[in-house]
Amino acid sequence: MTERYSRQVLFPPIGQNGQEVLRDKHVLIIGAGALGAANAEMIVRAGVGHVTIVDRDYVDFSNLQRQNLYTEQDAIDRLPKAEAAQKRLAALNSDVVIDAVTADADPEFFKNILSGSAVDLIIDGTDNFDIRFVINDAAQKYAIPWVYGACVASGGLSLFIIPGKTPCLHCLMDTIPQAGATCDTAGIISPAVQMTASAQTAEALKWLTGNIDSLRGTIFSFDLWTNHFSSVDAAKLKKPDCPSCGANPVYPFLSYELSTKFAVLCGRDTVQIRPSSIKKRDLQLLSESVENSADITHKNAFLISFKKDTYTITAFQDGRVFIHGTSSIDESKKVYYQYFQ
Amino acid sequence: MNMTVNGRDVELPDHVTTVRDLLDHFKLNKELAIVELNQSILDKSIRDDAALSDGDRIEIVQFVGGG
């Protein structure tokens, strides 16, 4: 086992000491898509002792071009990403305790995990601004640093956010942006993912091993196609009255009314529905109730997919439902309420 | 006007005189942009009206949501 980390230990800023420190750390990775998977692989191989990875989605063939933890078989089996990631990560490094959570990382999730256990760092492996603003508020409320990372097309950017010290995401953006390019509209190449994740994991390793002075402290951004790299110091943009990190924080993105949430999954032609009271869904019962009226296409321990007319409906064990084949909330509601109350 | 934007020398039409014009010229979303003018970051409250001059070096960081 000492052999395993020998090259990392030879790197003086980490050394034997840093390696031992890493074993006692707990990193929470939100999202197991492209960035989440790339970060997770590096963090687990580096020997961080405890990794929790959470994701709401399952593996799809369109993921395989860039999401490094997954195989064709995972896509055929429609395994939830968190489960598929755990399987692969455990095979890479059995030293590491890996927890997989298939759920939406909503305010309730953050409250449960961050108030209940010692998380040293949150890594952003998500693909939308909504969830990043929730991460940002949760990180501030529970005083845990997080490392933003995002990418699209051939570029990406990253920023390390330390509560009480650096500007937070909300200081830099007044509201959740409603527009902007996504991987589903502008595409993405795998090197942009790996580069962004490398920038994130490097900062993570610095923080976890106590190399605080080596943290970049700037917004790092790049485009691998136009060959432009930049490092912008945003420290002056920290707002004293920021609702998320200012003098009187209210963490606006942690408060949300309890109601069934319908959300269009950008570019996927899919609507996600999250019931108000999240309870474990009895998949066996559901399968029996729909098998006469619909065509069940996938069934595993975590989800059931079935076809109805032009829609494919996927019901997760944690209560969520995806309606594929529409980007209309109204249309998805009609389909949803045919099968779920 | 000639400027360096994100490392590239560009020639801008005469009507581009402020950061707002510049962001519009490149069709960039203002909510998502952070602008550094001659290595000094611009606060959002003054950013859009900041005047540009010949030879300025501008760095525009665009936040993205993908991943």
Ligand SMILES: [Zn+2]
């Ligand atoms: Zn803030």
